Each structure stands twice: as structure tokens, then as C-alpha cells.
Amino acid sequence: MATAAVGGTLVIWWPAFTLGAYNAVFFTNVLALWAVATAVLLSGVVLRNRGALPWGGWIALLLPSVWILLAIVTPKAHGFPYLHYIEALLTLVGAPMLTWLLSRILVPDYAALPVFQRLVAVAATLAVGVLAFLLGKFNYLFLTCADFDVSGNNSPAHCAHGGPFHRR
Incomplete structure (x- = not known):
């Protein structure tokens, strides 16, 4: 179960x-x-x-490809105004779904596990997603604008000014 949880959290933490x-x-x-x-x-x-x-899993796994196809066929001048919301929903809902599907594929006798154990990997993925969102929201408490600059990212609007964090 830990392998599936790690896979899901690797997908969800940065988004x-x-x-x-x-x-x-x-x-x-x-x-x-x-x-x-x-x-x-x-x-x-x-x-x-x-x-x-399961058949629902096939559909869930096709959703990211559907997003790409939507992005390809959408006119670039005006765009599809709700495509960003689809991206966010797809990413934040897709990672726990992937965790569940990975569990079904990678864990022998998955169906024989108690429901609680099956939900633990998905819950861990969701918890990391919520914590990562909060870390991003409150990044100014532990990162500076220079940390974002040094990493090659743009500084978010609410970052703390100062030099990059260095361990001494």
C-alpha cells in the first residue's frame, strides 16, 4: 500500500x-x-x-488525455475559459484515483484487504495534497522570494523578502 501512496503523492504534492x-x-x-x-x-x-x-478506472485514466485533446482543439486566441478549472480538478482528483488504481494493480490480493487498509493509501495521498496546498499558501513562513528565484521559479505574490534559505 505504501508504494501506491508514494506514487499518488509524487503526482499531487507539487500541483x-x-x-x-x-x-x-x-x-x-x-x-x-x-x-x-x-x-x-x-x-x-x-x-x-x-x-x-475496473471500467471506471479506464475512464479515469483517459481523462488526462481528454484534457490534452481539449487543449489541442481549443482555439488559442480565445481559448476555453474553463480549461484551467478542468486542469485543477483533474490533477487534484486524479492523484488519489491513481493511488487507488495503482493499489488494485500492484497489491496482490487487493480485494481481500480490509476496506480500511485500502483507503489508507488514498487518504495518505489526499493528506499530502492538502498539506502541500497549505505549504504553498503559507510559503512565506518558511521560504523567501529568493528561494523561488534560485530554484528557477517565479516568486509568488505573497512570498517573504530576503535571501535564500541556507543550512549552516
């Missing part, structure tokens, strides 16, 4: 942080979700004879 810090989910976050979802989808195709992936 949740950037949503808190910048009020935006960056395209790189959505593409990371797409990459993981596509890898799980392709694995599901190979493992389909084991019944590891």
Missing part, C-alpha cells in the same frame, strides 16, 4: 503546492499526471486478463 502559492496548476503538473495515468493505463491493458482495472 497542490503551486495551487496554494500561485493560485494555478502548471501545465507541467497536468502533463506529469497524464504520464502516470498513461503508464497505468498501458499497464492495465497488459494486465486486463487479471481484472485489475
Whole structure:
């Protein structure tokens, strides 16, 4: 279960942080979700004879590709005004769903586990997502604008001024 929880948290922590810090989910976050979802989808195709992936899982794993197709066919001049909300929803809901699907695929005898144990990995992913969002929202408490600059990111509007954090 820990493997699936780690997989889900790797996908959700940075989008949740950037949503808190910048009020935006960056395209790189959505593409990371797409990459993981596509890898799980392709694995599901190979493992389909084991019944590891329910039909709802197939649909969930296709959603990031649907977002990309929407972005491709949307006129760039005017755009699709709600596409950003779809990105945020897709990322924040998709990571826990991926955790659940990874659990079904990677954990032998998944169905035999108690419901509580099955939900632990998804709950851990959700908890990390909420905590990462809060860390992004309150980044000024432990990061400075220079920390963002040094890392190659733009400084969020509410960062603390000062030099980068260095351990001594």
C-alpha cells in the first residue's frame, strides 16, 4: 500500500503546492499526471486478463488525455475559459484515483484487504495534497522570494523578502 501512496503523492504534492502559492496548476503538473495515468493505463491493458482495472478506472485514466485533446482543439486566441478549472480538478482528483488504481494493480490480493487498509493509501495521498496546498499558501513562513528565484521559479505574490534559505 505504501508504494501506491508514494506514487499518488509524487503526482499531487507539487500541483497542490503551486495551487496554494500561485493560485494555478502548471501545465507541467497536468502533463506529469497524464504520464502516470498513461503508464497505468498501458499497464492495465497488459494486465486486463487479471481484472485489475475496473471500467471506471479506464475512464479515469483517459481523462488526462481528454484534457490534452481539449487543449489541442481549443482555439488559442480565445481559448476555453474553463480549461484551467478542468486542469485543477483533474490533477487534484486524479492523484488519489491513481493511488487507488495503482493499489488494485500492484497489491496482490487487493480485494481481500480490509476496506480500511485500502483507503489508507488514498487518504495518505489526499493528506499530502492538502498539506502541500497549505505549504504553498503559507510559503512565506518558511521560504523567501529568493528561494523561488534560485530554484528557477517565479516568486509568488505573497512570498517573504530576503535571501535564500541556507543550512549552516
